[in-house]
Amino acid sequence: MTVHADRTELRTPASFPFAVEDADKVPVQRYFDPGFARLEKEKLWPHVWQMACRLDEIPRPGDYTEYQINDQSILVVRESEDTVKAYFNACRHRATALGEGAGTFHGGQIVCPYHGWRWNLDGSNSYVYAERGFTPACLDPDFLRLRECQVGTLFGMVFINMDPQAPPLAEAMAGIAEALAPIGFERMRVRWWRHVILPANWKMAQEAFMEAYHVMQAHPSLSMGAADEDYDIDALGGEFECFPGGHGHALPATGKVPVAGMSMADYFMQFNNALYFGTDAYATEREMFIQQGLLERDIPEDQFPMAFFGALYEYAKGAGIPLPPPATNTSGYGHIFPNITVLPAYGNSIIYRVRPNGDDPESCVFEVWAVQIPAEDDGEPERPVLEGPVPIEEWPQIFKEDYRNIVAQQKGVHTKGLDDLVLSGQYEAMIVNSHRTIDEYLAR
Amino acid sequence: MADGRVRVEPEGFELSVRPGETVFEAALRSGVTWPTICYGQVRCTACALRVLDGHQNLGPAGSTEQGVLRQITGRRRQWSARDTRLACRLTVTGDVTVEKKGAKPPADPQST
Numbered sequence: 440m441t442v443h444a445d446r447t448e449l450r451t452p453a454s455f456p457f458a459v460e461d462a463d464k465v466p467v468q469r470y471f472d473p474g475f476a477r478l479e480k481e482k483l484w485p486h487v488w489q490m491a492c493r494l495d496e497i498p499r500p501g502d503y504t505e506y507q508i509n510d511q512s513i514l515v516v517r518e519s520e521d522t523v524k525a526y527f528n529a530c531r532h533r534a535t536a537l538g539e540g541a542g543t544f545h546g547g548q549i550v551c552p553y554h555g556w557r558w559n560l561d562g563s564n565s566y567v568y569a570e571r572g573f574t575p576a577c578l579d580p581d582f583l584r585l586r587e588c589q590v591g592t593l594f595g596m597v598f599i600n601m602d603p604q605a606p607p608l609a610e611a612m613a614g615i616a617e618a619l620a621p622i623g624f625e626r627m628r629v630r631w632w633r634h635v636i637l638p639a640n641w642k643m644a645q646e647a648f649m650e651a652y653h654v655m656q657a658h659p660s661l662s663m664g665a666a667d668e669d670y671d672i673d674a675l676g677g678e679f680e681c682f683p684g685g686h687g688h689a690l691p692a693t694g695k696v697p698v699a700g701m702s703m704a705d706y707f708m709q710f711n712n713a714l715y716f717g718t719d720a721y722a723t724e725r726e727m728f729i730q731q732g733l734l735e736r737d738i739p740e741d742q743f744p745m746a747f748f749g750a751l752y753e754y755a756k757g758a759g760i761p762l763p764p765p766a767t768n769t770s771g772y773g774h775i776f777p778n779i780t781v782l783p784a785y786g787n788s789i790i791y792r793v794r795p796n797g798d799d800p801e802s803c804v805f806e807v808w809a810v811q812i813p814a815e816d817d818g819e820p821e822r823p824v825l826e827g828p829v830p831i832e833e834w835p836q837i838f839k840e841d842y843r844n845i846v847a848q849q850k851g852v853h854t855k856g857l858d859d860l861v862l863s864g865q866y867e868a869m870i871v872n873s874h875r876t877i878d879e880y881l882a883r
Numbered sequence: 884m885a886d887g888r889v890r891v892e893p894e895g896f897e898l899s900v901r902p903g904e905t906v907f908e909a910a911l912r913s914g915v916t917w918p919t920i921c922y923g924q925v926r927c928t929a930c931a932l933r934v935l936d937g938h939q940n941l942g943p944a945g946s947t948e949q950g951v952l953r954q955i956t957g958r959r960r961q962w963s964a965r966d967t968r969l970a971c972r973l974t975v976t977g978d979v980t981v982e983k984k985g986a987k988p989p990a991d992p993q994s995t
Binding site for chain 1 (some may be wrong): 907908911919920921922923924926971
């Protein structure tokens with residue numbers, strides 16, 4: 440089945456500047472115009488389901504982490520073993536932010552550091568100091584309650600929506616939730632979590648990871664010396680299925696070797712090696728160990744991937760790693776609208792999240808998680824801690840190559856004579872679909 | 884690693900503290916009443932205790948705790964810098980005896 444982004448049906452009339460009118464063309468102003476960024480701030484972010492944190496950031500009741508988007512600060516709080524709440528981060532008295540960064544509200548109390556007002560983890564007020572000084576209306580329990588966002592969880596992530604009228608998460612994630620379910624994201628735990636501040640629009644940065652079309656030119660370690668058409672994009676990341684909510688995923692690889700004249704065994708091993716050294720995430724020491732073990736066995740070239748997966752599942756069984764069965768209807772590579780992109784393999788995944796950096800349309804916060812399904816005896820992991828910002832030049836090679844292109848694109852969009860970016864409806868289908876969905880929000 | 888036993892004077896009750904857990908967290912978990920107004924955010928100093936014995940079994944004091952402790956040590960004679968810690972940051976690796984006025988065991992002693 441091949442479903443490309445819907446190019447014919449652009450339902451949104453151009454009710455705002457720089458709307459996408461021809462699905463193949465993206466007006467450059469969407470990447471730098473302050474008015475367009477303001478429109479996103481007003482119409483997109485306050486109404487869209489977005490990942491606020493991972494569940495493993497707040498493992499125990501009372502644990503919290505602060506999520507920031509534009510000028511909004513939201514506290515995501517583990518209320519109990521199986522409930523999570525999200526509160527706008529402001530004291531109901533005089534607006535003081537109640538928490539910063541990440542931590543734990545001990546004793547089930549969220550305490551304002553200014554005058555000592557307190558709230559229970561369910562958002563109800565538990566204490567107002569010297570309350571005799573306030574009118575009854577100011578002390579009304581409903582008035583004193585912390586203001587909340589909608590909360591939902593999927594793939595081990597906590598999603599929030601600031602809009603109380605927004606449809607529930609399950610509805611917003613229709614299609615992608617089912618498509619990526621076989622990957623087992625919710626079993627994965629954080630190996631590392633780093634970020635970089637990129638001098639580019641948030642969409643520009645994430646779109647570098649929403650297609651595989653750039654692999655031939657941008658990543659020599661992955662195209663392995665194949666020039667131009669000798670690297671076959673259709674073998675890996677050439678077909679996408681897109682969903683109305685803005686999400687999409689790449690269909691399974693064809694099983695063909697993308698590099699002309701290369702054996703499957705050589706390609707498979709070099710691909711894993713390149714991603715191990717080039718990302719330290721997609722492939723990890725675990726897979727390198729398994730791959731090394733296979734080199735000592737006599738395996739026919741074309742059967743190498745099968746042998747690898749056989750050894751991987753055997754190893755996982757022995758180590759108590761609950762790998763889900765191989766996915767048959769997805770490659771796993773996908774985009775969760777508006778700003779999460781996942782690139783999984785072998786019970787691991789790279790996860791990207793990109794947010795505008797405050798109100799600056801040409802700066803973004805780019806985060807990368809390396810996650811993995813842990814072995815049984817790995818024990819309870821620590822709460823992950825965000826590292827960085829890590830400068831571009833200190834990232835592994837493949838990330839560096841992508842970041843440099845993002846910086847160069849942001850430079851290019853300002854040049855005279857360039858009105859639009861051009862997109863392939865097939866190879867860049869997830870980007871087309873994302874812009875279409877953004878415009879649905881902006882037109883509301 | 885085994886739990887540390889913290890004896891709390893002057894009430895004279897014992898508190899079992901898990902590895903990595905703070906004395907304040909152990910107190911809340913055990914139903915012990917322990918003075919605080921910031922609830923473990925390393926801000927208010929109301930949970931400060933005096934270490935009477937077992938100094939070798941104290942976890943290290945980080946810079947945040949030390950910074951907050953400077954507000955109460957030295958100025959008042961009863962809080963010597965050497966013996967004063969914040970319960971909300973103090974971990975233990977063995978038996979310790981502390982003094983904390985206002986700390987009270989749970990009404991039902993079984994719940995510790």
